[in-house]
Amino acid sequence: MALYTTFCPQLPKQFFKLPLSSHPFYHHWTSRFSSSTVSSSAASSNEASRDGFPARIGFLGLGIMGLPMAQNLIKAGCDVTVWNRTKSKCDHLISMGAKYEPSPQEVASACTVTFAMLADPDSALDVACGKYGALHGMTEGKGYVDVSTVDDTTSKLISQRIKSTGASFLEAPVSGSKKPAEDGQLIFLTAGDATLYEMVSPLLDIMGKSRFYLGEIGNGASMKLVVNMIMGSMMASFSEGLLLSEKVGLDPNVLVEVVSQGAISAPMFSMKGPSMVQSKYPPAFPLKHQQKDMRLALGLAESVSQPTPIAAAANELYKAAKSHGLSDQDFSAVLEALKTKLEN
Numbered sequence: 001m002a003l004y005t006t007f008c009p010q011l012p013k014q015f016f017k018l019p020l021s022s023h024p025f026y027h028h029w030t031s032r033f034s035s036s037t038v039s040s041s042a043a044s045s046n047e048a049s050r051d052g053f054p055a056r057i058g059f060l061g062l063g064i065m066g067l068p069m070a071q072n073l074i075k076a077g078c079d080v081t082v083w084n085r086t087k088s089k090c091d092h093l094i095s096m097g098a099k100y101e102p103s104p105q106e107v108a109s110a111c112t113v114t115f116a117m118l119a120d121p122d123s124a125l126d127v128a129c130g131k132y133g134a135l136h137g138m139t140e141g142k143g144y145v146d147v148s149t150v151d152d153t154t155s156k157l158i159s160q161r162i163k164s165t166g167a168s169f170l171e172a173p174v175s176g177s178k179k180p181a182e183d184g185q186l187i188f189l190t191a192g193d194a195t196l197y198e199m200v201s202p203l204l205d206i207m208g209k210s211r212f213y214l215g216e217i218g219n220g221a222s223m224k225l226v227v228n229m230i231m232g233s234m235m236a237s238f239s240e241g242l243l244l245s246e247k248v249g250l251d252p253n254v255l256v257e258v259v260s261q262g263a264i265s266a267p268m269f270s271m272k273g274p275s276m277v278q279s280k281y282p283p284a285f286p287l288k289h290q291q292k293d294m295r296l297a298l299g300l301a302e303s304v305s306q307p308t309p310i311a312a313a314a315n316e317l318y319k320a321a322k323s324h325g326l327s328d329q330d331f332s333a334v335l336e337a338l339k340t341k342l343e344n
């Protein structure tokens with residue numbers, strides 16, 4: 001399997017303040033999506049909106065990440081149709097002008113491109129391919145972009161099913177948390193249909209600061225899992241350091257400051273350290289999702305017989321944190337599991 005990496009530098013944000021009709025992909029997009037193969041509902045959705053955006057865009061899954069991502073599309077003038085399992089989470093976006101459809105199928109049917117931001121492999125698969133899943137609204141000429149963090153096997157399965165309708169599929173998990181999502185500063189790790197990638201790039205650039213195209217389906221999912229495996233191990237190690245500093249009579253706030261000035265400085269430590277010292281974990285990246293990513297990354301490592309002892313040890317800590325009721329706290333709450341372990 002050839003892995004090739006193309007880094008597409010972020011176009012300046014001002015670029016998107018121009019009417020989209022001046023974007024190089026605009027004509028490509030409008031001509032592709034106004035082809036006769038598009039269903040009638042999609043054909044009507046292909047008319048340029050009043051702000052010059054060429055298509056109706058669907059967004060499925062409005063949790064911590066999906067909501068601000070969809071919101072940024074709306075703010076940029078896109079014609080967005082939303083769905084979420086818990087309908088009340090759509091209300092804010094509807095008040096901003098979003099349309100609503102009662103199922104993923106109906107969103108996909110009404111839209112040209114549909115994004116999905118779901119919790120885990122099971123929900124991503126169900127929303128894409130389940131009974132009222134997006135699959136049933138997809139036809140040739142449409143695109144499905146899954147931005148959830150899942151494993152490569154799940155992504156390949158969703159891709160196969162979506163493509164069996166004649167539609168295109170792109171996996172595009174994101175690196176970056178709640179604040180980068182709000183600020184349109186996410187990093188997209190994409191793979192799959194290159195034409196769809198080109199077509200949705202202006203939308204990715206509204207939601208993100210950079211994007212990587214990694215080739216075959218599965219490469220985006222795997223890249224995301226490797227990144228989050230590193231992140232999860234770093235957070236577990238940082239937690240040990242904070243607790244150790246305190247136990248030996250040092251001020252953990254000073255440790256955060258020292259770390260921030262050296263070679264191991266990381267924005268994550270500077271951002272989360274101060275609240276961790278106060279045992280506060282407002283959820284930006286829920287701990288249950290970090291543990292899911294550790295589990296999936298370990299499965300990935302297993303598939304190629306790669307030893308990952310550090311990640312395996314960190315995973316045990318996240319599992320312990322979950323069993324202590326910390327699933328919905330920020331993943332930095334892994335520190336609490338370590339405290340409990342030390343106290344036991």
Ligand SMILES: NC(=O)C1=CN([C@@H]2O[C@H](COP(=O)(O)OP(=O)(O)OC[C@H]3O[C@@H](n4cnc5c(N)ncnc54)[C@H](OP(=O)(O)O)[C@@H]3O)[C@@H](O)[C@H]2O)C=CC1
Pocket residue numbers: 060061062063064065066084085086089117118119120122123126127147148149150174175176177178284285286289290
């Ligand atoms: N938070 C973060 O910092 C980041 C998260 N991610 C990844 O993005 C994805 C979403 O994360 P985040 O927004 O934080 O998660 P949340 O837990 O806030 O949101 C999860 C979303 O999935 C929906 N969902 C869950 N189960 C089902 C189901 N069975 N059927 C239909 N919908 C379901 C939820 O619907 P409902 O509202 O009804 O519960 C909600 O819309 C995850 O894969 C995560 O790993 C990636 C980068 C950063």
Ligand SMILES: O=CC(=O)O
Pocket residue numbers: 149174175176177228285
């Ligand atoms: O997946 C989480 C993130 O911060 O990236």
